[in-house]
Structures are given as structure tokens and as C-alpha cells.
Amino acid sequence: MGYTNAGKSTLFNRLSGAGVMARDLLFATLDPTMRSIKLPNGKGCVISDTVGFVSDLPTHLVAAFRATLEEVVEADLIVHVRDIAHPDTEQQRADVERVLKELGALEDGGGKPLVEAWNKIDMLPAEGRETLQTRAAAGAERALQYPVSALTGEGIDRLLEAIGEMLGRAGTAREISVPLSDGATIAWLYRHGEVRHRRDDGELALLTxxxxxxxxxxxxRRLAR
Ligand SMILES: Nc1nc2c(ncn2[C@@H]2O[C@H](COP(=O)(O)OP(=O)(O)OP(=O)(O)O)[C@@H](O)[C@H]2O)c(=O)[nH]1
Ligand SMILES: [Mg+2]
Incomplete structure (x- = not known):
């Protein structure tokens, strides 16, 4: 998803161009905005193109969009496509995030995994591109970000790898140690995960x-705070 004209459909076509599978014939018939693709890790996933947001979308229109944006609400992961070469790119991001919040897909401290595709880097001068690459690598901002050009294909492999990695975490067990004094995080883990094993050792709770x-x-995000 993303702001209107950000390049969502171009990215969608670029991503689905390479690895179109046979069952896409069915998808293409049922819904031309959905495709199954193969990720670099060999796993498959279904990608979905959405309508673009515009600013000043009245709240009652947001409600009407709810139906068409159901994919966003149901998605395991959101790729926020941004026109990073647009002078208003930061304002556009704020507008899109506001709509996502209204849809309940981006609640504070909740919501779903989100990656930003910083699209149209081919339109930036060389030094502007370098600054972006540095900002993206530093990961200083809220979401993970990947500079790409849907037009030339630059950066697409790294974006796909990141998507595969984030989706691959689904359902896998992690070992986490939390200070026993941090009861809030321990309670959060019981509420949002499935605690398979726990051992308390001194001042630490070791949880799987x-x-x-x-x-x-x-x-x-919680542990990074
Ligand atoms: N230079 C450049 N142009 C791009 C890139 N990606 C998309 N475009 C252009 O940007 C314009 C909009 O692209 P679309 O893919 O239609 O954008 P969209 O986000 O799907 O737009 P809506 O569906 O209307 O919201 C088109 O003219 C594309 O060719 C890119 O990486 N670089
Ligand atoms: Mg489009």
C-alpha cells in the first residue's frame, strides 16, 4: 500500500514478473490485484496491490475504503511503498500512516510488520541516493526501509529477502531472557505468544x-526501547 502514484502497481508488476506460478491463472481470473510469488528463501507468498491513498481523505471515505483495503487489514506484512523522490514524501508518509491507524492496522505498539519500500531512487541524484542508503542502513527510523526502483529493479532483491525473513519468523520459537523485574514484558509474552518453556535463573526468566x-x-520494537 501507499500514497497515490508512489509506484505500487509498478512494484507489484516487477515482483510478480519473474516468478509467476501456474495457479496465478486462477488468481488473475479471480482478482487481477493478487499474485503468488516465490521469495528468495524458496517460500511462496501472495502479494496484493491496493488503491492509493490521497491526502485529506474524509473519514467517511476511509470507512468506504475499508472494504477495498481488507487485504491490508488481513495481511501478514505491509509494504509501504513511498515515492522517496517526491518533495512531499514525509507528509505523504504521515497521511498514509494516519489512514493505516484508522484501519486499525498500525496501532501504537501493536499492528503488523511493516517495511517501507523507498521507491524511485533512480530519480535522485547520486549524492541524494547515498544519503538514503546510509539512512536506510542505519535503520534510524521506525520501520525497516529498503531503497528500491520498481522501474529499474534496483534494490528489489534485498526487499524480497527482508520480506522472506520477516514472514519466515512466523510460528518459529525464540529464546528470550527477561529480567524477572520486568513483569510487564513477561506478561506480554504470555499474552501474545505461546510460552513453550520457562526457567528462572537468578534474576532472569529464560523463556522459549x-x-x-x-x-x-x-x-x-519492545526490546529496542
Ligand atoms: N522513475 C521512476 N518512476 C516510477 C517508479 N515506480 C513507478 N514509477 C512511475 O510512477 C508512476 C505511478 O506508478 P504506479 O505504479 O501506477 O503508482 P501507484 O502507486 O500504483 O498509483 P495508484 O494506483 O494510482 O495509487 C508511473 O508513471 C510509473 O512509471 C520508479 O521506481 N522510478
Ligand atoms: Mg496502482
């Missing part, structure tokens, strides 16, 4: 917890 992709991303 199975988390889905959304909970794993939330935990990462």
Missing part, C-alpha cells in the same frame, strides 16, 4: 516462546 510474524516484530 513461539511468536507469529506480527508479535515477533512487536517484540523487537
Amino acid at each position: 516462546v513461539a511468536l507469529d510474524a506480527a508479535a515477533a516484530a512487536q517484540l523487537d
Whole structure:
């Protein structure tokens, strides 16, 4: 998803161009905005193109969009496609995130895994691109971000690898040690994950917890605080 004209459909076509599978014939018939693709890790996933957001979308229209944006609400992972070469790119991001919040897909401290595709880097001068690559690598911002060009294909492999990695975490167990004094995090793990094993050692609780992709991303944010 993303702002109108950000390049969502171009990215969608680029991603589905290479690895179109036979069952896409069915998808293409049922819904031309859905495709199954193969990720670099060999796993399959279904990608879905959405309508673009525009700013000043009245709240009653947001409600009407709810139906068409059901894919976003149901998705395991959101790729926020941004026109990073647009002078208003930051304002566009804020607008899109506001709509996502209204849809309940981006609640504070909750929501689902989100990656930003910083699209149209081919339009930036060389030094602007370098600054972006540095910002993205530093991961200083809220979401994971990947500079790409849907037009030239630059950066697409790294984006796909990241998507595969984030989705691959779904249902896998992690070992986490939490200070016993941090009762809130321990309670959070019981609420959002499936605690398979627990051993308390001194001042630490050592937990083995199975988390889905959304909970794993939330935990990462929680532990990074
Ligand atoms: N230079 C450049 N242009 C791009 C890139 N990606 C998309 N575009 C252009 O941006 C324009 C909009 O692209 P779309 O893919 O239709 O954008 P969209 O987000 O699907 O737009 P809506 O569906 O209307 O919201 C088109 O003219 C594309 O060719 C890119 O990486 N680089
Ligand atoms: Mg489009």
C-alpha cells in the first residue's frame, strides 16, 4: 500500500514478473490485484496491490475504503511503498500512516510488520541516493526501509529477502531472557505468544516462546526501547 502514484502497481508488476506460478491463472481470473510469488528463501507468498491513498481523505471515505483495503487489514506484512523522490514524501508518509491507524492496522505498539519500500531512487541524484542508503542502513527510523526502483529493479532483491525473513519468523520459537523485574514484558509474552518453556535463573526468566510474524516484530520494537 501507499500514497497515490508512489509506484505500487509498478512494484507489484516487477515482483510478480519473474516468478509467476501456474495457479496465478486462477488468481488473475479471480482478482487481477493478487499474485503468488516465490521469495528468495524458496517460500511462496501472495502479494496484493491496493488503491492509493490521497491526502485529506474524509473519514467517511476511509470507512468506504475499508472494504477495498481488507487485504491490508488481513495481511501478514505491509509494504509501504513511498515515492522517496517526491518533495512531499514525509507528509505523504504521515497521511498514509494516519489512514493505516484508522484501519486499525498500525496501532501504537501493536499492528503488523511493516517495511517501507523507498521507491524511485533512480530519480535522485547520486549524492541524494547515498544519503538514503546510509539512512536506510542505519535503520534510524521506525520501520525497516529498503531503497528500491520498481522501474529499474534496483534494490528489489534485498526487499524480497527482508520480506522472506520477516514472514519466515512466523510460528518459529525464540529464546528470550527477561529480567524477572520486568513483569510487564513477561506478561506480554504470555499474552501474545505461546510460552513453550520457562526457567528462572537468578534474576532472569529464560523463556522459549513461539511468536507469529506480527508479535515477533512487536517484540523487537519492545526490546529496542
Ligand atoms: N522513475 C521512476 N518512476 C516510477 C517508479 N515506480 C513507478 N514509477 C512511475 O510512477 C508512476 C505511478 O506508478 P504506479 O505504479 O501506477 O503508482 P501507484 O502507486 O500504483 O498509483 P495508484 O494506483 O494510482 O495509487 C508511473 O508513471 C510509473 O512509471 C520508479 O521506481 N522510478
Ligand atoms: Mg496502482
